[in-house]
Amino acid sequence: MTSKLTLFRLSLIGLIFALAGLFALAVDNRQAAAADDCRPDGLATTAGVTVPYCTAYDAAGREKLANGNTRRVIGYFTSWRTGKDGSPRYLAGDIPWSKVTHINYAFAHVGTDNKVSVGPAGANNPATGMEWPGVPGAEMDPSLSYKGHFNLLTKYKKQHPDVKTLISIGGWAETGGFLNPDGTRTASGGFYKMAQSQAAIDTFADSVVAFLRQYGFSGADIDYEYATSANYAGNPDDYWISQTTRGQQMTGYVNLMRTLRSKLDAASAADGKHYLLTAAVSSSGWLLRGAETYQVTQYLDFVNLMSYDLHGAWNHFVGPNAPLFDDGNDAELKHWQVYTAAQYEGVGYLNTDWAYHYFRGAMPAGRINIGVPFYTRGWQGVNGGNNGLWGTAALPDQKKCPPGTGSSVGSTVPCGNGAIGIDNLWHDSTAGGAEVPSGVNPMWHAKNLERGVQGDYLAAYGLDPVNDPTDRLTGTYARNYNNTLTAPWLWNAQKKVFLSTEDETSIAAKAKYVADKGIGGVMIWELSGDYAFDSAKNQYFMGTTLIDALDTGLRNAAPYGASKSNTATPANLLDVGVTFSGFALGDSNYPINPKMKITNRSTTTIPGGAVLEFDYGTSAPGSMSDQSGFGLRVTQKGHSGPNAGGLKGDFQHVSVTVPSWQSIAPGASVDVAVVYQLPIATPGNFKLTFGGKSYALTTDHPRGGGGSGPPPTDPPPGPCTAPAWASGTVYASSQLVSHKGHNWRNKWWTQGQEPGTNAVWTDQGAC
Numbered sequence: 001m002t003s004k005l006t007l008f009r010l011s012l013i014g015l016i017f018a019l020a021g022l023f024a025l026a027v028d029n030r031q032a033a034a035a036d037d038c039r040p041d042g043l044a045t046t047a048g049v050t051v052p053y054c055t056a057y058d059a060a061g062r063e064k065l066a067n068g069n070t071r072r073v074i075g076y077f078t079s080w081r082t083g084k085d086g087s088p089r090y091l092a093g094d095i096p097w098s099k100v101t102h103i104n105y106a107f108a109h110v111g112t113d114n115k116v117s118v119g120p121a122g123a124n125n126p127a128t129g130m131e132w133p134g135v136p137g138a139e140m141d142p143s144l145s146y147k148g149h150f151n152l153l154t155k156y157k158k159q160h161p162d163v164k165t166l167i168s169i170g171g172w173a174e175t176g177g178f179l180n181p182d183g184t185r186t187a188s189g190g191f192y193k194m195a196q197s198q199a200a201i202d203t204f205a206d207s208v209v210a211f212l213r214q215y216g217f218s219g220a221d222i223d224y225e226y227a228t229s230a231n232y233a234g235n236p237d238d239y240w241i242s243q244t245t246r247g248q249q250m251t252g253y254v255n256l257m258r259t260l261r262s263k264l265d266a267a268s269a270a271d272g273k274h275y276l277l278t279a280a281v282s283s284s285g286w287l288l289r290g291a292e293t294y295q296v297t298q299y300l301d302f303v304n305l306m307s308y309d310l311h312g313a314w315n316h317f318v319g320p321n322a323p324l325f326d327d328g329n330d331a332e333l334k335h336w337q338v339y340t341a342a343q344y345e346g347v348g349y350l351n352t353d354w355a356y357h358y359f360r361g362a363m364p365a366g367r368i369n370i371g372v373p374f375y376t377r378g379w380q381g382v383n384g385g386n387n388g389l390w391g392t393a394a395l396p397d398q399k400k401c402p403p404g405t406g407s408s409v410g411s412t413v414p415c416g417n418g419a420i421g422i423d424n425l426w427h428d429s430t431a432g433g434a435e436v437p438s439g440v441n442p443m444w445h446a447k448n449l450e451r452g453v454q455g456d457y458l459a460a461y462g463l464d465p466v467n468d469p470t471d472r473l474t475g476t477y478a479r480n481y482n483n484t485l486t487a488p489w490l491w492n493a494q495k496k497v498f499l500s501t502e503d504e505t506s507i508a509a510k511a512k513y514v515a516d517k518g519i520g521g522v523m524i525w526e527l528s529g530d531y532a533f534d535s536a537k538n539q540y541f542m543g544t545t546l547i548d549a550l551d552t553g554l555r556n557a558a559p560y561g562a563s564k565s566n567t568a569t570p571a572n573l574l575d576v577g578v579t580f581s582g583f584a585l586g587d588s589n590y591p592i593n594p595k596m597k598i599t600n601r602s603t604t605t606i607p608g609g610a611v612l613e614f615d616y617g618t619s620a621p622g623s624m625s626d627q628s629g630f631g632l633r634v635t636q637k638g639h640s641g642p643n644a645g646g647l648k649g650d651f652q653h654v655s656v657t658v659p660s661w662q663s664i665a666p667g668a669s670v671d672v673a674v675v676y677q678l679p680i681a682t683p684g685n686f687k688l689t690f691g692g693k694s695y696a697l698t699t700d701h702p703r704g705g706g707g708s709g710p711p712p713t714d715p716p717p718g719p720c721t722a723p724a725w726a727s728g729t730v731y732a733s734s735q736l737v738s739h740k741g742h743n744w745r746n747k748w749w750t751q752g753q754e755p756g757t758n759a760v761w762t763d764q765g766a767c
Contacts, residue, residue, distance in 0.1 A: 037061075041364050041703045042564045042684065044258075044298040046265040056274035056301075061562045061703055062366060063301070063520075065101045066162035071514060071554040072369055072521025073547070074102040074304060076168065079118075079126045079149060081528050087460045088542065090528035092152035093137025096544045097160040099551045101521070104221050104304075105149065107171040108211075109178035110190045114200040115207035116169055116220075117178070124181060150215050157216070164218035166276060167211060175225045176238030183433060185237065191224045192241045195252030204256070205263040212275060213267070219276025219301070220260065226282055227253035229585040230290035232411075236404030237430070246585055250292045251741045261299040276301045280523075281359070283307040283371070285349025285619075285679055288358060289589055293580045293682040297362045298701060304523035305359065307352035308373035311500070313418030313438050314405045316394040318385055321377040321500035323351045324486035324510055328644035331390040335413070339642070343591070343677045345621040346642030351485075352510075353646045354619055356519065360650050361617020362681035365518040366560030372510055372522050374529030374546060375426065376446050376490075378419040378439025378499035387480050387491040388498035393417040402436050419497050421470030422449070425461050439499055444531035446501050447540040449477040450490055455539055481505065484645055486513075504549045511553025518561030522550055565615070565685040566650060569702055574695035575601040578614070578686060580674075581742070581763045582756045591675050593627070595763060599669040601698070606664040610690035615651035620678040622652040627673040632656040651685070671762060727752050 036045075038053035040061040045051065057063055065072060075095065083089025095103060105127075111117035118127035128146040132138035140147050141155040153165055173179060176190040194200045208220050226234050229246040242249070257277070264275040279296065281303045282288055297303065311319035317332040326333075326348030333339060339346045348354065352370050359368050385391025394414035395401060401408045406415030418424070418437030425445045428436040441449075448455045454465060454473040463471035475494030479501075481487070486509045490499040514522060524530075524547075532543020563569075577599040583589055600606050616624065618639040626632035633656075638649025656672065664670055686697040696702050720738040730751045731737070737744050737755065744755035745762050755761035 037703065039703060040301065040367060041562060042298060042362075042367070042701050043301065044261060044701050046262045049262075049265045049269050051265045051268045051274060052272055053274055055272070056276070060559070062559055064162070066160065066164070067098055067101065069101050069521075069554065070557050070559050071519070072102060072302070072523075073100045073550055073554065074104060074369060074521065074523040075100045075547075076104045076106050076524060076526040077149075077153075078106045078526050078528065082126050082130060083132070084130070088457060088528075089132070089135075090542060091132065091135070091138050092149060092156050094542065095156070095527060096547050097156055097163055099544070099547050100163060102164045102166060102218075103153065104166045104168040104523075105153065105217075106168045106526070107174050107223065108167050108169045109174040110169070110188070110194050110204060111178070112186070112188050114194050114203040116167070116204065116211050119178075119181060146215065154216050164276065165216070166219045166221040166278065167208075167215070167217045168221040168223050168280070169208075170223035170225060172225050172235055175223070176235060176241055187237065187240065189241050190238070191227075191253075191256070192238065192245055192249065195224075195227075195256045196245065196248060198255060198259075201252075201256050201259045205259045208260065209263055209267045209275075213271070219278065220264070221276075221278045221280065221304070222257065222260070223280040224253060224256075225280070226287050226291070228282070228287050228290035229583070229589070230287050231586045232404060232409040233287055233290065236402075236408075239404070246290070248741050250295070254295045257296040257299040278302050278304060280304050280306050280371075283352065283355030283358075284310060285354065285358075288355075288679040289592070290586050291679070292583045292594070293680060294359070294362065295579075295682055297359065297367075297681060300367070302367040302369060302520055303359055303363065304369045305352065305355050305371045306525070307355050307371040308525065309377070310350045312377045313379055313393075313416030314402075315411075316379075316392045316414040316416045318379050318382050318388055318391045318393050318416075318498050319350075319500070320389075320482075320485055320487035320489065321375075322371070322373050322487070322502065324506075324513060325353050325484055325646050326351045326643050327482065327484040328642055329390050331385075331392065343621070343623070345623075345640060347619075347621060347647075347678060348643055349619070349678060353513075354643065356517070357617045357647045357650060358619035358679060359617070359681050361615065361619065362564075362684050364560075364562050364564050366520040366562050368519055369521045369523045370510065370514060370519060371525060372507060372546075372550075373502060373525055374443050374527070375525070376439055376441045376443065376499045376501050378423055378441075378490075378497060379416050380419045380423065380437075380439075380495060380497050381417045382496045382498045385498075387478070387489075387493075388496070389480070389482065389489065391498070393496075393498070403430060419499065421468065422454075422458065422463060422465070422473060423495075423497055423499060425458075425463070427461070439497075441499070442529040442531070442542075443502060443546065444529070444540040444542055446477075446490060446499060447503075447531050447533075449473070449499070450479055451540070452476065453539045456537065457541075479503075486510065502546065504545065507546050507549040508553050511550050515554060515557035518558070520560050521554065524550075564700065564702075567685075569685075570687055570694040570696045572693060572695045573702065574604065574688060574697055576606070576686075576688060576695075576697045576699060577601055578683070578697065578699045580682065591677055592679065593673060593675045596672045596674050597669050597763060598664060598672070600664040600666055603666050605666065606658060606688065607690055608658050608660040608663050610658045610664075610688060611655060612658070613653065613655050613685075613687045613689075614683045615653055615685040616676070616680045616683040618647045618649055618652055620652070620676045620680045624652065624654055624674060624676040626656065627675060628671070630656050630659060630672050632672065632674060654683070669762075671759075673759075725755055727754070 038057040081090040308322035379393035401415035419439030622637035636653035725737040725739040
């Protein structure tokens with residue numbers, strides 16, 4: 001028989017173990033909360049997963065950056081400058097590792113098996129098999145099982161362990177297919193096809209996790225160009241699928257990024273280090289109009305704005321490749337009457353500052369990086385303008401427009417007369433290998449043109465200045481600069497050639513803009529376009545001049561802006577989701593009038609009279625209203641009127657009152673039809689006030705939630721198992737149907753009224 005003393009001892013031991021367990025649980029909870037304290041403001045979490053954010057972020061939610069930097073300097077390193085074709089090479093050893101914080105390897109692609117791929121293995125695979133014997137700095141690390149660029153990136157990363165490397169997947173040429181070793185292209189459908197199937201997305205996301213682990217990358221960068229409903233957007237070689245899926249692309253993109261975030265979070269927890277998920281994102285107001293409210297921002301550590309290619313020879317309007325600001329004279333915007341149409345208030349949307357404010361409406365400044373091009377774009381045969389600027393250059397024979405431009409897609413705007421020969425050294429080309437006249441050159445070649453130096457490398461790029469006059473240096477390339485645009489260009493009056501450039505002056509101005517605005521940093525496309533002067537050859541070649549200018553401008557900048565809001569966030573948190581849906585496609589999306597769905601996921605009824613406030617970016621005029629009788633209005637404007645020289649504030653502030661006759665019970669939702677004029681990213685900084693108390697909403701993913709934090713804004717999609725809507729069918733009230741990737745429930749009897757076009761149907765979410 002067990003004695004009372006023994007029982008007491010056993011009970012005491014049990015109590016000690018129980019207390020120890022409670023203490024351990026408390027420690028775990030404190031650690032979870034501490035880990036969540038490092039989470040960037042607004043970054044969505046994965047339920048049940050404790051992500052080690054503090055391995056990548058500090059206690060304020062700012063990324064820990066290499067080389068003592070307070071701002072990011074992200075360089076794209078491309079796979080194809082191997083030197084094996086006789087053209088100049090740019091290898092991992094050429095990267096200025098002490099002056100960058102992140103390196104994005106371009107590109108991997110989506111394989112036919114829906115897994116991430118860099119092509120077939122072998123000695124000619126630049127990523128994993130190629131070698132450069134005898135090249136200093138290109139010696140392979142023998143401890144690694146792979147060779148190629150990945151071996152060298154890993155080797156140099158060991159010497160610079162705080163520099164993060166990411167695998168960039170997609171890009172212009174490989175969004176809807178992939179390039180084969182022989183130069184042909186397989187039109188597999190790529191992101192367009194894969195993102196339409198949750199099973200395919202899962203396969204892809206799992207393969208990304210395995211890929212990062214295999215090759216030691218710090219994260220994945222998704223270069224999906226582009227998930228938009230805009231007509232004839234993206235690579236013309238992808239029109240066969242991009243045109244037929246325009247209405248489903250954003251839904252697929254959101255599902256893809258949600259799934260990647262979830263699986264990378266799980267891998268982060270398992271591996272004890274946070275894996276980054278980023279994206280290259282469009283900066284064009286035209287493309288973003290078809291991107292709904294860019295609902296993927298919540299899943300990304302940061303976005304890299306492709307704030308270049310804003311003007312180019314796809315049309316005849318001659319303008320800067322990457323203007324920082326609008327100047328009120330953009331010839332393309334004038335053509336479309338953007339400056340004169342009252343509803344747009346003269347806001348120009350083809351510039352970096354506009355694109356930054358578009359994303360600032362949804363993200364902290366520090367989770368945004370602006371793009372800078374280390375290459376040119378240009379036209380020949382330019383007419384009018386100021387030394388070419390805002391002139392026109394139409395291709396003389398419009399029947400010969402490159403695919404995707406002018407009459408080839410039924411456009412009323414002429415395609416451009418792109419620069420060729422010595423003015424097109426980097427040879428943009430179609431999938432079939434045909435050269436696309438576009439005036440694309442590395443900046444080191446543009447510097448030689450400016451100095452009147454022909455360069456000893458022309459033959460390596462297939463030019464023949466002896467026998468072909470277009471490949472020969474003629475005329476004078478005079479540098480011009482527009483202070484409002486913050487844009488330089490070269491103008492050859494003899495040839496009527498305009499080349500949009502970047503140089504130390506423009507880069508310094510952009511670095512100051514980044515520093516002053518609290519922006520996260522800059523992204524560079526691409527590193528091998530940078531320049532230095534070779535005094536022995538008396539010419540410019542690959543170097544670090546522009547990187548040096550960025551380093552000088554950003555090195556001592558204050559820490560970047562880490563908060564979504566410019567005001568204090570309420571301490572109370574309510575589980576409420578706010579989503580936007582029901583967008584018209586492409587050019588039909590004017591004015592922009594989606595449904596704003598407010599979903600009460602809490603256990604508290606939101607009463608009539610509750611006041612909802614939120615912000616949206618000043619990328620759109622402060623004229624948002626509603627068509628639902630809720631009295632939605634903009635109560636404070638961050639900017640109004642034209643934006644020449646830059647938008648003045650970040651946010652337009654909105655207030656809307658839930659009608660006295662309307663309450664939102666737990667689990668219920670209400671739709672508000674809103675109207676605005678120019679694209680915005682998903683609004684943020686939501687605040688709900690009722691009963692004398694104000695609440696932040698989980699839809700913003702505010703910091704400090706602890707552990708796994710608030711749930712994602714959107715519930716994971718389910719299968720579209722409901723019967724498909726049919727126009728001839730009579731539907732009694734409260735019947736569930738599926739239509740265009742969403743489930744819908746009708747409020748009353750209906751026939752022939754398409755879901756998403758009227759108030760009869762309530763959007764039940766993606767499926």
